[in-house]
Amino acid sequence: MKQRAAMAIATSLSPKVIIADEPTSALDVVVQRQVMQTLGRLQDGLGAAVVLIGHDMGLVAQFADVVGVMYAGKIVEIGPVRRMIEAPKHPYTRLLVDSLPGIKVKQALTGIPGLPPPLIDLPPGCSFSPRCPYAFERCGHEVPQPQEVGPGQLAACHLYPEHSALPPMPERMSDTEGQL
Template sequence: MDNILEVEHLKMYYCGKAETVRAVDDVTFHVVRGETFGIVGESGCGKSTVCKSLVKMMPPPGRIVDGSVRYNGRELTTLSEGQMRAVRGGEIGMIFQDPMTALNPVMRIKDQIYESLRRQKLSKKEMYARGVELLRLVDIPEPEKRMEEYVHQFSGGMRQRVMIAITLAANPKLLIADEPTTALDVTIQDQIIRLIGRLKEELGMSVIIITHDLGVVNEMCDRVVVMYAGHIVEQAETRELFDHPMHPYTRGLIRSLPRAEGREKLEPIPGAPPNLAAEIPGCPFADRCARCTPACREALPPLREVRPGHLSACVRDDLEVSV
């Protein structure tokens, strides 16, 4: 397999004065070139922290404590900030839940696109033409007019399209999208999901989608990891995960899925993810798990292959149970 990204034993902790939050605790996965890879889990499970650590955008007091991130075989964790900035503005592009955090309110859209194009040494005329082309690519009507406008003149969905256009200006090979549709209403969410899917094909990118919504994973992803309390608890091809969910947490997520076919009522998982500043002995899902036994609290269950190509971290994975 040709992997564009390989992450091994990655640990990123927020090392504050009073406490250490183990937001990403020994995470290993890879992204195959050309695939859409999903990272799913409830809020607070470490998904955004993983995505930030991939590109070394750690908010203080976050730091990579251990592990490696290789992009096309090149180790990123040891790069200087200057080298890393070139990677972020080039081969790896990022889009976020809230486009306003990435867009500049006092700059015209065209000038923000030009910033993203600056490494490409284009003439003013070429940059303008490329800007119009990019806005057209993300389906923004009247791109010539929109180039002159400011972000407050765009609706939520259109802002997300602008952010995608600006990110694409740098010709990324890997696009990391952290909850790109969470802030949008449902019809707009579907449009953005389809747009990202189409752009991935047209531009030949690999994509990492981070989401709390398994429905988004189902629509977009080839493979997926499920994160809980800073750990990966399950990993599989998307179809396999939905057909044979093994970990009780994944089963809970599927049961709470509003769009699940044939399901009449939602069954949210009771409780909430644990505080990651506290020491958690054993399985981090134990307090919420209906199948918990005393053995579950003894040691952290390792990720192991439970079906071909399908990993799960539950001591009771050998027991087949219906979802």
């Protein structure tokens, strides 16, 4: 009910942009769905754009048209939602998608080894390099810039443009007790 009241307050002046920051955190999936349906109706009624911020890739996949994945304060990949889920190009996006439970194939869920870096003490080069199973020498000293990796899809990763798709996952690091 608090979420709904907050939505009513936030939309009372007919905004053109609605920023929904974790609008369903701590809700069960039934109420989560109701809240997202309410948000969807508001979006349609107002003709507003919604910027949905969250950690739940499953929820994002259902609601968003375009997804931007952030790591250490920067967008590392952005693109149409379907491509981002089915053909992610950035290793971090790949690992996020792999951490989702699937209903078609029964498999162990995997985490991402290590912890995100403190924003005031980022590692040199690519911020994801200490946790990235694809990291190579260049990643440790050169910050990757966003580049086009598909239709409407950009990724900041040194694997491109040499590769046209993300190569098969190298052998994972042994410690998988990480955080996203």
